Structures are given as structure tokens and as C-alpha cells.
Amino acid sequence: MKSIINICFLAFLILGFLVSCEEGLIDAPQENEILDGPIEGLTTAQQIQFLNGDLAFSDVFTIDEGLGPIFIANQCLSCHPGDGRGSPFVRFTRFGQSDSSGNQFLDLGGPQLQHKAIPGFQPEELPDGAPFADFIAPPVTGLGFLDAVSDADLIALSDPNDSNGDGISGVPHWNSIPDYVSLRPNSVQQNGMYISRFGKKANSYDLLQQTAGAYNQDMGVTSLFEPHDPLTGLEEDPEVSTQVINDVVAYLKTLKEPIPRDQNDPDVIVGKELFTQIQCAVCHIPTLQTGFSPIEAISFKEFHPYTDLLLHDMGAGLDDGYTEGYAETYEWRTPPLWGLGLARDAQGGQLFLMHDGRATSIEEAILLHGGEAEQSKNNFIQLSELEKEQLLKFLESL
Amino acid sequence: MKIYTSIYIKQIILSLTFTLVTHSLWAQEVDSIKVRTAIDTTKTELNMDAVYNRPFLNFKKLPVALGGYLEANSIYSSEDGVSEGLSFQARRLTVFMSASISKRIKFLTEIELEEGGKEIAIEFAALDVIIAPEINFRGGIIMNPIGAFNQNHDGPKWEFVERPDVAVNLLPATWSNPGFGIFGKMHQDNWTLGYEAYLTNGFDGSIIDNEENKTFLPAAKANGERFEESNNGQALITGKIALKNRTIGELGLSYMGGVYNKFEEDGLTLDKKRRVDVFAIDVNTTLKKFDTYIVGEAAFVKVDVPETFTQQYGEKQFGAFIDIVQPILKRNVLNWENATLNLAVRFDYVDWNIGSFNETQTDIGEDLWAITPAISFRPTSQTVFRLNYRFQEQTDILNNPAAKKASWLFGLSTYF
Numbered sequence: 001m002k003s004i005i006n007i008c009f010l011a012f013l014i015l016g017f018l019v020s021c022e023e024g025l026i027d028a029p030q031e032n033e034i035l036d037g038p039i040e041g042l043t044t045a046q047q048i049q050f051l052n053g054d055l056a057f058s059d060v061f062t063i064d065e066g067l068g069p070i071f072i073a074n075q076c077l078s079c080h081p082g083d084g085r086g087s088p089f090v091r092f093t094r095f096g097q098s099d100s101s102g103n104q105f106l107d108l109g110g111p112q113l114q115h116k117a118i119p120g121f122q123p124e125e126l127p128d129g130a131p132f133a134d135f136i137a138p139p140v141t142g143l144g145f146l147d148a149v150s151d152a153d154l155i156a157l158s159d160p161n162d163s164n165g166d167g168i169s170g171v172p173h174w175n176s177i178p179d180y181v182s183l184r185p186n187s188v189q190q191n192g193m194y195i196s197r198f199g200k201k202a203n204s205y206d207l208l209q210q211t212a213g214a215y216n217q218d219m220g221v222t223s224l225f226e227p228h229d230p231l232t233g234l235e236e237d238p239e240v241s242t243q244v245i246n247d248v249v250a251y252l253k254t255l256k257e258p259i260p261r262d263q264n265d266p267d268v269i270v271g272k273e274l275f276t277q278i279q280c281a282v283c284h285i286p287t288l289q290t291g292f293s294p295i296e297a298i299s300f301k302e303f304h305p306y307t308d309l310l311l312h313d314m315g316a317g318l319d320d321g322y323t324e325g326y327a328e329t330y331e332w333r334t335p336p337l338w339g340l341g342l343a344r345d346a347q348g349g350q351l352f353l354m355h356d357g358r359a360t361s362i363e364e365a366i367l368l369h370g371g372e373a374e375q376s377k378n379n380f381i382q383l384s385e386l387e388k389e390q391l392l393k394f395l396e397s398l
Numbered sequence: 399m400k401i402y403t404s405i406y407i408k409q410i411i412l413s414l415t416f417t418l419v420t421h422s423l424w425a426q427e428v429d430s431i432k433v434r435t436a437i438d439t440t441k442t443e444l445n446m447d448a449v450y451n452r453p454f455l456n457f458k459k460l461p462v463a464l465g466g467y468l469e470a471n472s473i474y475s476s477e478d479g480v481s482e483g484l485s486f487q488a489r490r491l492t493v494f495m496s497a498s499i500s501k502r503i504k505f506l507t508e509i510e511l512e513e514g515g516k517e518i519a520i521e522f523a524a525l526d527v528i529i530a531p532e533i534n535f536r537g538g539i540i541m542n543p544i545g546a547f548n549q550n551h552d553g554p555k556w557e558f559v560e561r562p563d564v565a566v567n568l569l570p571a572t573w574s575n576p577g578f579g580i581f582g583k584m585h586q587d588n589w590t591l592g593y594e595a596y597l598t599n600g601f602d603g604s605i606i607d608n609e610e611n612k613t614f615l616p617a618a619k620a621n622g623e624r625f626e627e628s629n630n631g632q633a634l635i636t637g638k639i640a641l642k643n644r645t646i647g648e649l650g651l652s653y654m655g656g657v658y659n660k661f662e663e664d665g666l667t668l669d670k671k672r673r674v675d676v677f678a679i680d681v682n683t684t685l686k687k688f689d690t691y692i693v694g695e696a697a698f699v700k701v702d703v704p705e706t707f708t709q710q711y712g713e714k715q716f717g718a719f720i721d722i723v724q725p726i727l728k729r730n731v732l733n734w735e736n737a738t739l740n741l742a743v744r745f746d747y748v749d750w751n752i753g754s755f756n757e758t759q760t761d762i763g764e765d766l767w768a769i770t771p772a773i774s775f776r777p778t779s780q781t782v783f784r785l786n787y788r789f790q791e792q793t794d795i796l797n798n799p800a801a802k803k804a805s806w807l808f809g810l811s812t813y814f
Binding site for chain 2: 024025026027028029060062063064067071073074075078081082087088089091116117118119120121122123345346347348349350
């Protein structure tokens with residue numbers, strides 16, 4: 001008996017020391033179930049920068065590190081959780097501009113309403129009479145591919161005068177650009193304007209402008225590129241380094257594209273055909289090509305974002321009376337639909353779609369389409385219940 | 399400033415180690431017998447007695463006693479499929495020393511080296527003046543008596559490698575501060591009543607402004623300046639009452655609270671005074687019939703967060719843990735008399751942000767639960783080998799699908 005106990009004890013010790021147990025550990029989720037992760041084929045140097053950017057993207061800004069004094073959130077990740085869509089918790093308001101004559105409320109805190117403040121400070125309030133719109137964060141996946149589509153391709157996709165008569169025009173956002181951005185290869189210029197493509201009004205030229213703007217307007221963090229404090233309007237020392245901004249831009253560029261699921265499901269296959277048949281695919285273009293990119297894994301590749309990166313008249317229902325750059329108040333950029341089926345995993349189990357998150361289901365989002373998309377929406381309404389289900393199943397598979 | 403303090407602390411440690419070594423050498427040379435006061439550490443009197451209720455080495459004729467403990471382990475874990483592989487951790491080495499300065503004056507200090515000396519902390523260094531059993535004065539660096547774990551945290555006393563989440567990730571164990579106060583005990587029949595009340599330095603603004611991105615009391619531990627002066631000139635009040643019945647067990651009720659923010663500087667008002675208040679309850683008992691030992695603690699935290707700041711930082715928090723330890727074998731093993739083999743399980747729960755979003759009225763996430771089954775072997779009550787498996791689920795603030803984490807831990811902890 002005694003020796004049995006001794007042996008048991010020794011076994012316990014040996015077992016303990018040998019514990020390198022794969023047993024009972026958590027399996028990794030499938031690549032197509034999560035948004036985070038690098039694109040395939042990066043060099044080691046690119047992967048290292050991806051990791052650094054990933055850390056910076058989730059870095060929490062404290063007051064000592066430059067948060068505020070007025071701000072909206074303290075971390076890129078709180079608005080783009082898991083690199084996905086944001087929630088109404090961090091929804092924000094922009095105000096002050098209703099046409100191409102620019103923002104009339106810059107000295108009253110425009111364009112972005114920083115509605116939070118660090119202790120001891122007062123947050124901004126929406127000035128009386130200011131036109132405004134609410135914005136909910138989009139996902140940030142696959143942006144390197146969108147960034148590398150050539151201007152010529154976007155111009156070719158546009159149809160400003162609706163010459164094919166399908167009721168859908170679509171225009172690039174010809175916009176002025178800040179002097180710190182560098183032009184992409186073969187950038188097209190028109191009357192001193194360039195095509196900007198990021199953001200819901202396609203008001204940002206590239207990911208550097210979007211990132212420097214986010215640090216500044218969303219978190220109250222100044223940089224070499226955007227050195228003005230949102231509260232005082234005064235130029236400040238950089239609170240985030242240029243290196244960190246570069247890392248974040250590189251991270252955004254090399255975040256993998258969302259990978260679809262269930263592509264062999266018969267309903268999904270039918271739904272995909274319906275998507276084209278009822279004209280959704282005229283704006284939400286399934287396949288685009290990249291031009292040259294210094295990142296080889298992105299250069300000259302075909303990808304499936306379901307967007308044309310163009311502005312469309314979406315009708316009175318989505319006209320909030322506020323705009324940016326040279327877009328009209330009723331114009332919005334077609335959002336990519338890739339990753340739509342994973343939106344709930346970032347939005348706390350619910351759905352908040354369209355620019356301000358007003359739609360709480362995919363169907364509701366479709367029914368809010370108007371303007372150039374009026375016909376397409378009506379086509380959707382006329383689908384049979386089964387066909388609607390198949391279309392929705394397809395959208396959920398993206 | 400910081401550098402100086404840490405060099406200073408390192409010097410203390412060095413001289414302490416030196417004292418320890420020379421004492422033991424000297425002890426051997428003159429063949430004076432050192433006496434180990436063997437205390438069964440699994441049966442402390444009250445939690446408040448834990449600082450003295452440890453195995454000490456006493457030296458004949460010297461009014462000094464020395465002791466300490468070591469905690470080391472291996473860990474293999476994976477979170478959502480990403481594994482960090484196998485690593486070995488020397489979590490902490492703690493040295494304590496007590497001295498009876500005169501009949502009614504005692505000194506005790508506890509110095510902890512964490513992670514191979516990366517962090518050095520004086521967790522406790524206080525002078526106790528005994529006026530009567532019911533009234534004692536204590537001053538120096540004390541451990542605030544909030545809950546029970548903060549005062550009774552020695553590794554060898556527990557069957558688990560990890561410390562309870564409520565103690566270290568909600569409450570800031572080990573949380574010590576300079577200050578003073580009184581404590582005492584009263585006995586009648588099977589009953590013991592203990593009380594403690596202290597004024598100390600305390601928290602700062604980092605509890606609602608930190609890298610964790612949530613209201614996090616342990617964030618204040620990083621600010622060593624509290625050992626030099628109070629952050630806002632307001633004392634933190636900590637008080638505890640504990641009641642023990644020899645056959646039933648011990649129940650403790652404790653409170654800690656004060657103003658945490660810097661509301662004034664050079665006569666200028668920066669903000670209104672904002673409070674943090676913590677309530678805790680702790681219990682421990684042994685079910686006589688099966689010799690099952692049960693210990694647990696729950697804490698509720700309320701923090702005044704400015705309304706115009708972000709809801710990322712919660713105003714209310716709750717956390718709890720319970721350990722159930724079942725000895726299954728008590729006998730002679732490899733010539734250790736009274737060796738014990740235990741089966742144990744721990745439940746952890748923490749909600750760092752109780753409430754709902756202003757924007758959507760939906761529930762705010764930011765919570766964690768974990769279950770840890772364990773096997774532990776104690777060759778003597780002062781040394782424990784433990785094998786733990788921990789499974790944990792943690793949600794982000796939006797209540798997105800929880801991050802799952804599983805770990806295997808094997809470790810040892812021993813008094814020396």
C-alpha cells in the first residue's frame with residue numbers, strides 16, 4: 001500500500017513537470033471566422049511592421065499620453081473592435097458643412113463633435129443650427145487592396161451621366177488633399193483635385209490621412225501630420241510619433257481581406273446570382289483589381305470587396321443635410337460588403353448598418369436604399385420570400 | 399527620483415540577505431540551535447494575524463526571527479488558439495523578518511521580489527505597540543485589510559498557482575500603503591472578534607485612466623509616489639471587523655474608501671472630489687465531517703467617474719472567488735509524516751463594468767469567469783506542489799463573443 005502511494009506521488013510530480021499538455025487547450029478559430037490577421041505572402045519585415053501596427057492599433061491612450069482634452073474614444077480598437085464594425089457606444093457626430101463651400105462651423109469645433117472630455121474639461125455640444133450627420137465605424141479589413149486600385153479603374157467604373165441608362169451613375173470624389181500625403185502611382189488629377197476614396201463620404205485620400213485624422217479628431221492626439229489640438233486649435237508637440245503612425249498605416253494596408261464562408265451552399269449560390277440580377281452588384285461590385293503596390297502580396301491582384309469606391313445619390317431618406325469635401329449631402333460611398341456576416345461578432349451580437357448604424361438588420365439596410373438604388377431596392381422587395389432568404393444568406397456568407 | 403528609491407530598496411534587500419546569511423553562518427559556528435517555530439499555516443487564527451502567523455526561524459538569544467517563501471511554476475496556455483508555448487515563472491520571493499524590540503513593541507517587515515527582482519516592493523513594514531490585546535497601535539507600511547486575501551496572501555497557503563482574480567484584478571492585492579491605525583482582538587468562549595482601522599495614503603486618477611482601458615484599482619499600485627506623499631492630501635480609510643467561531647469559521651466585513659483624484663493643485667480647483675468606495679466580505683470554514691476547507695471573498699467597488707468622461711471606465715464593479723479544498727489522503731509518504739494530497743477547485747468571477755450603455759441601454763460587458771480544478775500535494779503543511787488547469791472566458795466591453803483561455807500550471811510554493 002505504502003509503495004503504491006509513493007509511486008502515485010512520484011507519478012504526480014513527473015506528470016506535473018512534463019505538462020506541456022495540448023490536451024484541454026483552446027482550438028484556433030477558422031481563418032474565415034475572424035477579421036484580424038495579416039494577408040498571406042508578406043515578407044518578414046512586413047510581418048514585423050504588421051505586429052507593431054497591431055499593437056499601436058490596440059494601444060490605449062491615457063491622459064498623460066495625450067488623450068483629449070476632448071475626445072470620443074481612447075483607442076482605435078474601441079471603435080473598430082476586432083478590426084470590425086463599431087457600435088453605437090462610440091458613434092460620433094460631424095457637423096457644420098452642407099455644400100462644397102466648406103465647413104462654416106470650424107471655429108465652433110467643427111467638423112467633429114468631441115462629446116467626451118477628460119476630468120476637469122467640458123466636452124463639445126452641437127451648436128444650434130449646424131447641419132450634422134452621425135457616423136458609425138466601418139471595418140478596417142482589406143484596406144490595402146482598396147488603396148491599390150488605380151484611379152483609372154475608378155474612373156472607368158464611374159458613369160456620371162448615366163450613359164448606360166440603368167439609373168445608376170456613381171462618381172469618384174474629386175477632392176483637395178492635405179499636403180502631407182504622397183500621391184499613389186499614376187494618380188489622376190482634375191483641376192487640381194484628386195480622387196479620395198476612404199471614409200463614408202470618401203473624403204480621405206489615403207490611409208495616412210485617415211489615420212492621422214483619427215488620432216486627432218477621434219482621440220484628441222496630435223501628430224506631425226495633424227498638429228492642432230481639437231479643443232484649442234493651437235499647434236502642439238506630437239503626442240503620437242511618426243513611426244507609430246507609419247506602423248498603423250502599414251498594419252491597415254496588410255490586414256487580410258475577410259474570407260467568405262459557405263460558398264458551396266446551394267442557397268448561397270442562388271443568392272449570389274440574385275445579387276447581380278437585381279442590380280446590387282452595379283454599386284457593390286464583387287471583383288476589383290489592384291494596380292502596382294510596393295507590397296508584393298497586394299500588387300496586381302484580384303479581390304472581392306463588393307464596392308466601387310464611388311459616391312452615389314442615395315435619396316432623401318439618407319440625406320442628413322451634412323457633407324464633406326465636394327460630395328453632396330445625399331451622396332455616400334458604396335461600403336464594401338465583405339465581412340458583413342461577421343459584423344455581429346464586433347457589434348456585441350447585434351447589427352448596426354448604414355453610415356450611422358440606423359439599420360439593425362441586413363433587410364432593413366436594403367429597404368433604406370433610395371435615389372440611384374431605388375430600382376434595385378424595389379427589385380428586392382419583389383423577390384419571393386425564398387429568394388429574399390437566399391440573398392440574405394449570401395450576404396451573411398461574405 | 400524613482401531610480402534612487404529602487405537603489406535604496408535594493409540596498410535594504412542586500413543588507414537583509416547579508417544579515418540572513420551571516421546569522422545562519424554564525425548560528426552554525428557557535429553551534430547555537432536555531433529553532434523553527436513550526437506553525438500549521440493552514441490554520442491561522444484570524445486573517446488579520448496572518449502577518450505574524452508564519453513559520454519563522456528563531457535564533458537563540460536573539461530577538462529576531464526570519465522567514466520567507468518562494469513561488470515558482472511552469473505554465474502552458476493558449477488563448478483563442480494562440481499559444482505562448484511553455485514558460486517557467488519565478489513569480490515571487492518574499493522575505494520577512496520580525497523583531498521584538500521590547501516586551502510590548504514588535505516590528506515586522508515583508509519584502510517581495512517579483513519576477514526575478516524586476517519589481518521590488520516593501521509590502522509590509524510596521525511597528526506594533528501592544529497596549530492591551532484589545533488595543534494595539536500599528537504604524538509604517540501596512541497592508542490595507544480589505545477582504546482577506548490582501549493580508550493573507552502567502553503562496554504556500556493556497557492550492558492554486560494563480561491568485562484569485564477578485565483579489566489581484568479587481569482589488570489591488572498586494573495593496574500596501576504608509577499609514578497608521580489601531581487593531582485588536584477580543585475572545586469569549588469559542589468566539590473571537592477582531593477589528594482593524596487605519597488611515598493611509600491611497601489611490602490616484604490612474605484607476606480610471608490606464609492601459610487596461612477599464613476601471614482598475616490595481617493600476618494605482620504602479621505609482622510608488624504614494625510611499626512619499628499622498629496624491630491629494632486625503633486619507634484612505636480602511637476598516638475591518640472579523641468574527642470567528644472555533645467550530646463554525648470566520649466571517650470578515652471590510653470597507654475601504656476615500657477621494658482618489660487630484661482635485662486641487664496649488665490652491666487651484668481642478669475637479670470636484672471624487673470617491674472610490676470598496677466593500678468586501680470574506681469567509682472561511684472547515685466542514686468538520688469531511689475536513690473540507692472552504693474559503694471565499696467577494697468585493698463590490700463604486701467609483702465616481704465624471705459623467706463627461708467615457709463609459710469605458712465603469713462606475714460599479716463586482717468580483718468574487720471561492721476555493722473548495724478536499725484532502726483525500728493524509729499519511730506518511732516517502733517518510734514525510736502527515737503528507738496531504740488534496741483535490742481542489744476554484745471559481746473566479748469579475749465584472750469590471752456593471753451597467754448599461756447610455757446609447758443603447760444594452761448591458762456593458764467586460765467580465766470574466768474562470769474555473770480551476772487542482773491537485774495539490776503537501777509533504778508538510780509549509781510546502782505545496784500544485785497542478786492546476788484553468789479555463790477562462792472573458793468578454794470585451796461590447797459583449798462580443800468571449801475570448802477563451804485555457805492554461806496548465808504546475809508549480810511549487812514553500813516557506814523557508
